[in-house]
Amino acid sequence: MPTDAPAAPAAPAAAERNAAADRVTGLDALELGGATDRERLAARFWRSAWPKLLAVAIVIAAWQAVVLAELKPAYVLPGPAEVFDELGAIVTTGEFWDAVRLTMTRAVIGFLLAVVIGTVVGAAVATFAPLRAAIGSLITGLQTMPSIIWFPLAILLFQLSESAIMFVVIIGAAPSVANGLISGIDYVPRTWLRVGQVLGMRGIARYRHLILPASLPSFVSGLKQGWAFSWRSLMAGELLVIVPGALSIGVRLQSARELNEAALLIAWIIVVLLIGILIDVLFNAADNNLRRRWGLKQP
């Protein structure tokens, strides 16, 4: 039949095309392997939680043991039960939350200013070679300075004020942020840079679509380290620079010591520790999320 004639030779070709498509999709399916079952959320939570809970239990037990051994009188070193009672009592008070709010406001504002300054300085140093030669090692030098060194100067410059505390917080955190960004930009893999060239990226587009996203993991580490420095500097600042009327966590700590209330003092130390851990958990969550999406870490 004339209508069949053209279809006849086409049929094997079409069959071969389908076979080729099947080979490709079949191989893809094999190479990807079976998707592993996602561990249940509760199970995953428990797996990461139990070592921490165990560690806390050991610390509390050791503390209790030291108290029972009576190496120090109980009014200087109270036991865990007494401290946790004190902690339970203060968290229900308005003054507690006012102190936490004041300190956290300082921490967040100081940190954000440090991020802005660190990012601008880091981007400038990474981009302009003469600037790097001039202040590149200065930034690393600043990073190694203990923040307490800056307080006499800060108090001289700004008296006993919020500005004095902010000055030290920023100078403590900004170098880490800047260095995180600089090393992120420096270590963008060469093949990515080549691909950027092949794709015709230039100027701003190159920064926006390649350099900045590629340096993100290192930048996040810089942020995390910067936060740790700013939190330490802030705690030192609140103990040294008492701003009249500002009842921060540091001031509460000092007054607990002046009143010889050891349980209260330790309760505040635990609060500082808990805030530190909480923020660290947030940074780690952001970091892990990034790594998982990039495939830098097995889920």
Next chain:
Amino acid sequence: MTAPVVSLAAVSKRYGRGADALLALDQVSLAVHKGEFVCLLGASGCGKSTLLSLVAGLDEISGGTLDIDGRRVSLMFQEAALFPWLTVSGNVELALRLRGVGRAERRRRAAELLDVVRLTGFADKRPHELSGGMRQRVALARSLAQDADVLLMDEPFGALDAMTRDILHDELERIWREQNLTVLFVTHNVREAVRLGDRVVLLSSRPGRVISDFEVGHPRPRRIDSAEVAELAATITDRLRAEVSRHAH
């Protein structure tokens, strides 16, 4: 014959200057015509990658003339080098975006190109979720998204296992046909060159010079394990061996 799409006339490439200068390519002349599939073979360090980056315009030639008469040249590497912060589709769309294609059109065109490389349904995956062969196909889609009609490939399948490579040969051949591409393909693997190429060009060891140019007459589709491919591959391998042993003296 039509005018060549890529033509190199006595092209040289020197890295560095003065006493430390290294001559990577020495008076290379080569013409690749429209729709041709040319494979480039040569010992390690003979300047194959250098030649491709010159043609891609990533590097300046030191002497001779280089003419390109294509819409656009794209270059693929041994690693797919996809950006991990973008999805599969996002990687392809970025190439379109850098050409100024609008958002809706980008999405549509990227989906179309992922169909071409048979990755329909993987658009929203992350690169690390794909196998090596699949990533190379995304890289191919990204090159096509550049609207490239001249495709330079630098050992693109070098890191893949034999089975995957075999299937990707079929795929590349199909896409080369369907998209009317001109391909310049660098490899270490002589059989791969004979399997794919219309011509196989041999470069000498450093400094690279063209020493022979084999026409591969066998009808397509060829199989890498066929007797004809093996026979020509043996001839070319002998020629390469002779070139390498020349360096013993």
